[in-house]
Amino acid sequence: xxxxxxxxxxxxxxxxxxxxxxxxxxxxxxxxxxxxxxxxxxxxxxxxxxxxxxxxxxxxxxxxxxxxxxxxxxxxxxxxxxxxxxxxxxxxxxxxxxxxxxxxxxxxxxx
Amino acid sequence: xxxxxxxxxxxxxxxxxxxxxxxxxxxxxxxxxxxxxxxxxxxxxxxxxxxxxxxxxxxxxxxxxxxxxxxxxxxxxxxxxxxxxxxxxxxxxxxxxxxxxxxxxxxxxxxxxxxx
Numbered sequence: 411x412x413x414x415x416x417x418x419x420x421x422x423x424x425x426x427x428x429x430x431x432x433x434x435x436x437x438x439x440x441x442x443x444x445x446x447x448x449x450x451x452x453x454x455x456x457x458x459x460x461x462x463x464x465x466x467x468x469x470x471x472x473x474x475x476x477x478x479x480x481x482x483x484x485x486x487x488x489x490x491x492x493x494x495x496x497x498x499x500x501x502x503x504x505x506x507x508x509x510x511x512x513x514x515x516x517x518x519x520x521x
Numbered sequence: 522x523x524x525x526x527x528x529x530x531x532x533x534x535x536x537x538x539x540x541x542x543x544x545x546x547x548x549x550x551x552x553x554x555x556x557x558x559x560x561x562x563x564x565x566x567x568x569x570x571x572x573x574x575x576x577x578x579x580x581x582x583x584x585x586x587x588x589x590x591x592x593x594x595x596x597x598x599x600x601x602x603x604x605x606x607x608x609x610x611x612x613x614x615x616x617x618x619x620x621x622x623x624x625x626x627x628x629x630x631x632x633x634x635x636x637x
Contacts, residue, residue: 444625453525453612453628461623499564506577508554509626511564 412437414502416512423490424520431485431515433500438478441503445474445485448497448514457498458485490519523547525629527613533635534603542598542632546615553596554616554626555588559609567611570596603636610634 413436423429433443442461446454458467458474460483466475473486483500497516501509526545534540546553555567566580570590581587585604590596600607610633614626 442623446628451630453630454614456625456627459623459625501564506569506579507552508566508569508577508580509556510566511556513563 412440412502412504412510414500414510414512416498416500416515418515419513420516420518422518422520425490425492427490427519428486428488429490429517431487431498431500431517433483433485433512435481435483435502435510437502437504438481439504440478441505441507443474443476443483444501444503444509445472445483446499446501448499454499490517492519492521495519525613525615525627527611527629527632529632530630531633531635533637535637536605537602539599539601540603540634542600542611542634544596544598544613544615544629546594546596546613547627548594549617550615550627551593551618552616552626553590554614555596555598556612556614557609558612558631562609564612567598600634603634605636608634608636 415434444459445457460467460476471488476483497514499514501511528543553570558564568588569577572593573590585601588598610631612631614628616624616626
């Protein structure tokens, strides 16, 4: 059974810092690894999707990497801004097309 | 264009009552998913629809939970004889085909259910 773990659970950084969020998964037989953002009281917004054959994806200040052999993914946020404050969730997709989520990292970027 | 919508946004009910939660997926999306987000369990998969059929119901926590989808569009999640542990945010998502490694899921805002 796939288990997805995210560390740290919470992170507080000053504006402008670069930061890394970590995600690990136990079963490497994944179709893809996705990163989402969730704002309080809102649904999830997809940030990046990395297919199992890919190593990384980039969107603006966000870069996500995937290492299937070690069961790890990282989300790198460059030059953080207060508007980046949210909970970040990673999720693996398996052959049944359902997402298995980590418990999230709650990020606060201080002005 | 319009995203995934869910109704009601909030629902308060008494223990033992039945509730129905509704999801309107993005127009034309074939696949529809229900997830539950609770404080103790995080975000967990409930059920997946491909068109009107549900090939994967493995996440439904008990036989009090059921879901249907009609016309390949709207879906309803029904919880019978609600219990306090059913209190959670119920999220719906849709995707174009539900059969691709490159396909992301688009989430609705959720229904916040509180069972008193």
